[in-house]
Amino acid sequence: MLGRLNHVAIAVPDLARGTEVYRSMLGATVSAPQAEPAHGVTVVFVELPNTKIELLEPLGENSPIRAFLEKNPAGGIHHVCYEVADILAARDHLKAEGARVLGDGTPKIGAHGKPVLFLHPKDFCGTLVELEQA
Numbered sequence: 001m002l003g004r005l006n007h008v009a010i011a012v013p014d015l016a017r018g019t020e021v022y023r024s025m026l027g028a029t030v031s032a033p034q035a036e037p038a039h040g041v042t043v044v045f046v047e048l049p050n051t052k053i054e055l056l057e058p059l060g061e062n063s064p065i066r067a068f069l070e071k072n073p074a075g076g077i078h079h080v081c082y083e084v085a086d087i088l089a090a091r092d093h094l095k096a097e098g099a100r101v102l103g104d105g106t107p108k109i110g111a112h113g114k115p116v117l118f119l120h121p122k123d124f125c126g127t128l129v130e131l132e133q134a
């Protein structure tokens with residue numbers, strides 16, 4: 001079911017600072033900030049030869065990553081994103097297996113303009129999993 005690793009996401013308290021760490025300290029190519037109000041975050045993508053790193057900071061009072069950053073004030077790995085060929089079939093399979101799909105189960109358009117879903121970390125080895133339609 002799983003395709004490519006699309007990105008590994010790191011939640012940060014300060015996106016500009018995180019961008020500088022990757023751009024200046026690590027010499028990476030980093031995209032411009034992309035506000036994603038529907039997801040309550042602003043993101044940048046660090047381009048790597050084989051995948052991407054998504055840096056994300058909270059956007060708005062109800063950001064879903066605020067609690068995570070309260071527990072991890074310096075930031076930390078927040079989720080992994082796998083591509084799937086058919087996100088609705090994947091969702092239905094995982095629900096049939098008893099996994100918790102977050103939200104109402106309807107995919108939202110993510111940072112790459114593709115439908116995405118999130119799976120509860122407690123069902124996936126303590127790791128928040130994002131699925132993105134390939």
Ligand SMILES: CC[C@H](C(=O)O)C(=O)SCCNC(=O)CCNC(=O)[C@H](O)C(C)(C)COP(=O)(O)OP(=O)(O)OC[C@H]1O[C@@H](n2cnc3c(N)ncnc32)[C@H](O)[C@@H]1OP(=O)(O)O
Nearest residue numbers: 036039064067068078102110111112116118121126127128
């Ligand atoms: C623009 C879209 C972009 C893209 O790539 O396209 C994105 O990636 S958007 C990313 C931001 N959006 C989301 O993360 C949506 C899904 N996340 C959520 O709904 C919440 O973050 C949730 C439900 C996973 C956790 O919310 P919260 O921390 O407020 O809830 P709890 O404190 O009740 O947490 C429950 C339990 O899970 C543990 N937890 C929380 N976050 C993570 C995490 N990232 N990785 C692993 N575990 C996590 C938390 O510690 C609690 O565990 P417990 O043992 O009960 O303390």
Ligand SMILES: [Co+2]
Nearest residue numbers: 009054081130
């Ligand atoms: Co993501």
